[in-house]
Amino acid sequence: MTPALLAIACLIAITLGYGGLCAVSPLGTCRKCRGFGxxxxxxxxxxxxxxxxxxxxxxxxxxxxxxxxxxxxxxxIHHAGTR
Structure with a gap:
């Protein structure tokens, strides 16, 4: 496996992982107050x-x-464009 393919596979895995995280847990802790409020x-x-x-x-x-x-x-945007 060439290094370029390995890098592309890693980027795809990271992207899909973050997409799954956003789908499962759309809210994250606030970076300003560190979740205290x-x-x-x-x-x-x-x-x-x-x-x-x-x-x-x-x-x-x-x-x-x-x-x-x-x-x-x-x-x-998609919903507004297909009305």
């Missing part, structure tokens, strides 16, 4: 306390994955 801050003594509400995930701790967002957009 709020930012962690420290007080003057250095102790952790709850910070501001996360605007990216609206406090849920979950965001839609990029692959699922692209899939939803493609379905929406």
């Amino acid at each position: 709020f930012a962690m801050t420290t007080d003057r003594k250095g102790r952790l306390k709850r910070g501001k509400h996360c605007r990216r995930c609206d406090g849920h701790g979950k965001c839609i994955r990029l692959g699922r967002w692209l899939y939803n957009r493609a379905v929406r």
Whole structure:
């Protein structure tokens, strides 16, 4: 097996794996708040306390994955174009 074919097979496997992940679990943890739903801050003594509400995930701790967002957009465009 040539290195080019091996690289193409690896890319196809990674793509199908990510597509399957997006199909099974369309929501992933928010990268900004790390799934907490709020930012962690420290007080003057250095102790952790709850910070501001996360605007990216609206406090849920979950965001839609990029692959699922692209899939939803493609379905929406296809649906609008075939009416």
